[in-house]
Each structure stands twice: as C-alpha cells, then as structure tokens.
Amino acid sequence: MNCNQEKIREGITLHTIKTEKFKTNLLAVYLTTPLKRETVTLNALIPAILKRGSKNIKTSDEISKKLEEMYGASFDCGIDKIGDNQVLKFYLESINNEFLPINENLLKESIDKLLEIVFNPLLENNKFKEEYINSEKENLKQIIEGKIDNKAQYAFTRCIEEMYKNKPYGLYKYGYVEDLENINAENLYNQYQQLIKNCKIDIFISGNINEKILEIVKENENIKKMNERQAQYIISGEKLDEQNEIKTIEDRLEISQGKLVIGLNINEDTKQSRYIATVYNAIFGGIPTSKMFQNVREKASLAYSASSSYLKHKNNIFIRCGIEVENYEKAVELIKQQLEEMKNGNFTEEEINSAKTNITATIKSIPDEQDTEITYYFGQELSEIKMAFEEYESNINSVTKQNIIDFASKVKINTIYFLRGN
Numbered sequence: 001m002n003c004n005q006e007k008i009r010e011g012i013t014l015h016t017i018k019t020e021k022f023k024t025n026l027l028a029v030y031l032t033t034p035l036k037r038e039t040v041t042l043n044a045l046i047p048a049i050l051k052r053g054s055k056n057i058k059t060s061d062e063i064s065k066k067l068e069e070m071y072g073a074s075f076d077c078g079i080d081k082i083g084d085n086q087v088l089k090f091y092l093e094s095i096n097n098e099f100l101p102i103n104e105n106l107l108k109e110s111i112d113k114l115l116e117i118v119f120n121p122l123l124e125n126n127k128f129k130e131e132y133i134n135s136e137k138e139n140l141k142q143i144i145e146g147k148i149d150n151k152a153q154y155a156f157t158r159c160i161e162e163m164y165k166n167k168p169y170g171l172y173k174y175g176y177v178e179d180l181e182n183i184n185a186e187n188l189y190n191q192y193q194q195l196i197k198n199c200k201i202d203i204f205i206s207g208n209i210n211e212k213i214l215e216i217v218k219e220n221e222n223i224k225k226m227n228e229r230q231a232q233y234i235i236s237g238e239k240l241d242e243q244n245e246i247k248t249i250e251d252r253l254e255i256s257q258g259k260l261v262i263g264l265n266i267n268e269d270t271k272q273s274r275y276i277a278t279v280y281n282a283i284f285g286g287i288p289t290s291k292m293f294q295n296v297r298e299k300a301s302l303a304y305s306a307s308s309s310y311l312k313h314k315n316n317i318f319i320r321c322g323i324e325v326e327n328y329e330k331a332v333e334l335i336k337q338q339l340e341e342m343k344n345g346n347f348t349e350e351e352i353n354s355a356k357t358n359i360t361a362t363i364k365s366i367p368d369e370q371d372t373e374i375t376y377y378f379g380q381e382l383s384e385i386k387m388a389f390e391e392y393e394s395n396i397n398s399v400t401k402q403n404i405i406d407f408a409s410k411v412k413i414n415t416i417y418f419l420r421g422n
Contacts, residue, residue: 001388002367003377006214011199011231013381014217017206017373023099025107025207026370029118030378031088032200032233035168040086041140041175042183042191047077047088048136049188052129053122057113066113070106071095075117081173082382083313084237088195090118091371096208107209108216115203119196119222127185128192137180144174148253151419152305155251155259156320159417162249163263167238169314200231202381206370235384237314240265240414247415252422257304259419260331262319264339267410269315271385275395276407281310281317282355283347283404284338289354291338291347292319302331313383317411325420332416342408345401352401360393 006014033043053059057066067073073094080087092114094106122129148154157172164170205213217223242265266277285292285308297306304322311318323331341347366376366389380386387395 001386002373008203008218008223009226009229011229012201012223012226013203014214015202015204015374015377015381016209016213017204017370017377018209019206019367019370019373020208021367022207022370023096024093024370025096025110025205025209026374027092027094027110027114027206028202028204028371028374028378029090029114030200030202030204031118031195032082032085032202032382033088033195033198034232034234035081035084035086035171037171039191040171040173041179042188043086043088043195044079044173044175045133045136045140045183045188046192046195047079047090048139049128049132049192050090050117050121051075051077052132052136054116055120055122056116058122063117070109070113071100073106073110073113075114079173081169081171082379084168084234085382086171086173090114093370098208107205107207107213111205111213111216112220115217115220115222119226121189121192123189124185127189130185133183133185133188137183140174141177141180144172144177147172147174151253151255151257151259152320152322155261155417155419156318158249158251158419159261159263159318159415162247162417163240163316163415164238168234169237196226197229198232200233202378204374204378206374233382235382236269239269239315242267242412243414246413249415249417251417251419253419255419255421258323258325258328258421260303260319260321260323260328261417261419262332262335262413263415263417264317264319265412265414266315266317266407267412268407272395273407274312274385276399276403277310277312277315277317278359279352279355279396279399280342280404280407280411281308282359283351284308284317284342285319286310287355287358289351291341292321292335295338296321296331296334300330300334302327302334313379316414328418328420336413339408339411339413342411343405345405347401347404349401352399352404356396356399359396363389363393363396
C-alpha cells in the first residue's frame with residue numbers, strides 16, 4: 001500500500017502518502033467521534049470556532065495573513081458523517097519544499113500551523129471567545145435552515161432520517177437549530193476538551209515527503225501534551241431491522257419537480273459482498289449505461305434524473321430520481337421492475353464488464369487527486385479493511401454474474417420517500 005501508518009499516541013495515528021505527482025503537500029486532520037443527539041450540534045460548531053483563531057494566531061485575519069506568507073497556503077475545515085460517526089475535518093495545503101525559491105522547511109511549518117489551529121484554540125477566561133460563539137451560532141443556524149434550499153439533497157437527507165429514525169445515522173451532521181440557544185462559550189469548550197480526549201485522531205500527510213515526518217509530528221508540542229486519552233468511534237453501526245412492510249413517507253414543499261428517494265437495505269454484510277454490491281449498484285443505477293438511466297429516464301421518460309449510490313459504511317443503496325409528480329406511481333413501479341430484473345439475472349456479461357470497467361477506472365484515478373486518495377485511505381481506516389488499489393481492482397473483477405444474482409435476492413426496499421409540490 002502507498003499509505004504508511006505509525007501510532008503516535010493512544011488513539012492518534014499518522015498516515016503518510018509519499019508521492020511525487022504534485023507540487024504541493026496536503027495535510028489533513030480528522031477527529032472521529034460517535035454520532036450522538038446530545039453532542040451533534042456542539043461538535044458541528046467546533047470547526048467554525050477553531051478556524052477563527054488559535055492561542056498564537058488569534059484571529060481569522062491573522063491566520064489568512066500567515067497562510068499568505070507561507071507562499072499562499074490554503075486552509076479549510078468541515079463536518080462529515082461516515083457510518084455512525086461524526087467527523088470533524090481540517091485541511092492545509094502548501095507548496096512542496098523543493099519548489100520554494102529559498103531553502104526553508106515549509107512542510108514543518110505547515111504541520112505546526114495546522115496542529116496549532118486544531119489543538120491549541122484561542123481562549124478567554126478558560127473558555128472559547130464569546131464573540132466568536134455568537135457569530136458562528138448564527139452561521140450554523142443558516143446552514144441548518146438552508147438544507148431545504150437544495151431539494152434533491154434535502155429529499156436524500158429526509159429519506160435517511162426516516163429510514164434511520166431514532167438511530168445515530170439518522171442525525172443531521174450539522175445538528176439542530178433548537179440546540180443552539182443553550183450553547184455558550186463555556187459548555188462548547190467543555191465539549192471540545194471531551195472530544196479531543198476521547199475521539200479518534202488521524203493525521204494524513206500527502207506529498208514528496210521523507211522519514212523525518214514522523215519525528216516532526218511526534219515532537220510537536222500540541223501532540224506531546226496529549227496523554228491519557230482513548231479513541232471512541234464506531235466501526236459497524238446499528239443495522240436496520242428486517243421489516244415486513246415498506247415504509248412510505250411523503251413531504252410537501254413549494255417545488256415544481258418531485259424528488260423520489262428509495263432506500264434499499266442489503267441483508268448481507270461480508271467483505272466479499274461489498275465488492276458484489278459495488279458491481280450490482282453500477283449495473284442497476286450507478287453509471288450511464290445502468291438500468292435506471294436507460295429504462296426509467298431514457299426509454300420511459302419518467303425521470304429527469306435517475307441513479308443509485310452504494311453507501312458501504314451503512315450497507316445501503318439509495319435510488320434518487322427527479323420526476324413529475326403525476327409520474328410517481330409509474331416511476332416506483334418501473335423501479336421495482338428493475339430490481340426484479342436484477343434478481344432474475346436479466347442483465348448481460350457486457351453490462352457486467354461495462355460496470356467493472358467504470359469502477360476500475362475510478363479506482364485507478366484515486367491517486368490523481370491528493371484529497372481523494374486521503375479520503376480513500378481514511379474510509380479504509382473506519383471500515384478496518386485495508387488493501388492496495390490493485391487488490392481492490394482484483395476483487396471487483398472477480399465478481400461473477402451468479403454472485404450478483406444471489407446478492408440481488410438480499411436487496412430489499414426499506415423506505416420510499418417522495419417530496420412533492422403543494
């Protein structure tokens with residue numbers, strides 16, 4: 001594998017990806033913690049507060065100025081939901097040392113600055129700065145309320161909420177507006193301290209790097225001060241119970257085009273089944289030659305868009321369509337027919353080969369983008385399935401038609417969600 005790992009402290013892992021493809025080094029810090037209703041909004045607010053300033057770089061303007069002095073380095077942060085985990089993400093990209101006009105260690109400075117922002121926050125009276133809290137609470141409120149603006153994504157989120165009702169994965173990664181009122185500088189800092197003490201910390205460094213990286217990270221003052229910690233995170237989260245009836249949910253908004261999302265549950269979860277699921281999904285709705293695209297969108301003209309995606313961390317497939325409201329029943333019926341076609345083996349070797357070619361091309365392209373490669377290896381970290389790209393391709397190519405037919409019988413509709421106009 002191209003990614004080497006070193007344990008720095010309990011629950012802190014350094015991942016190094018040596019590559020000469022790029023003129024930049026990309027650094028990433030991931031803080032992974034279990035999704036919980038009582039902390040999801042607090043955690044979502046933390047990256048926004050940290051980017052406002054640290055102990056030694058006290059404002060966002062100072063951070064921007066420092067990045068500019070580092071030959072135009074860039075910093076970004078965000079929130080993600082992977083399986084039953086909430087992930088706080090921080091990135092810093094800077095020019096590789098060998099392309100600098102003078103001899104200096106910009107990589108070490110980049111590491112120090114990123115770890116400073118994440119692990120050495122700005123405090124006032126042993127809590128976060130009140131001014132920053134108030135403005136970032138308002139920004140987060142706008143993000144939460146703004147999720148309704150993208151109707152397709154909103155429908156997808158709502159389907160997951162209903163499908164995983166009262167389960168961690170059903171939580172919205174940015175949290176909830178009703179929580180914001182009770183968040184203040186003191187309790188948010190307390191949550192930050194608990195997060196740093198108990199979360200899984202992964203540090204990724206991609207670029208033309210050398211063996212001194214491990215020493216630089218180990219000797220960083222912000223890393224050295226972290227003792228007596230543990231890593232709490234979820235590998236395999238709560239699975240959906242098998243149900244006799246399909247759950248049907250309908251919402252209404254002022255929209256001109258209906259949004260149909262169908263959540264499929266896969267009643268099998270083994271290492272091999274994940275590769276079969278990837279090929280199955282490509283044939284069914286994952287690529288332009290898929291059954292969903294060709295039959296629902298092109299031939300029947302029942303959808304403006306028709307596709308499916310496989311979420312391996314939850315072992316689900318989600319079908320997503322944009323349709324005219326009056327075509328709802330016809331579209332659902334035709335989609336069910338496509339699922340039956342898969343069960344009956346009504347797909348060709350040509351379709352299988354097309355799916356495999358598409359998937360393997362995607363795998364081969366992973367090292368072409370530093371952030372994509374880091375995301376790939378981090379996904380492996382949370383699934384505890386480690387493999388090189390070549391092995392991944394081999395596993396995909398080993399999937400047979402009979403594997404797919406056997407697998408198709410284990411795919412069941414769990415939830416049908418429809419967002420329609422008033």
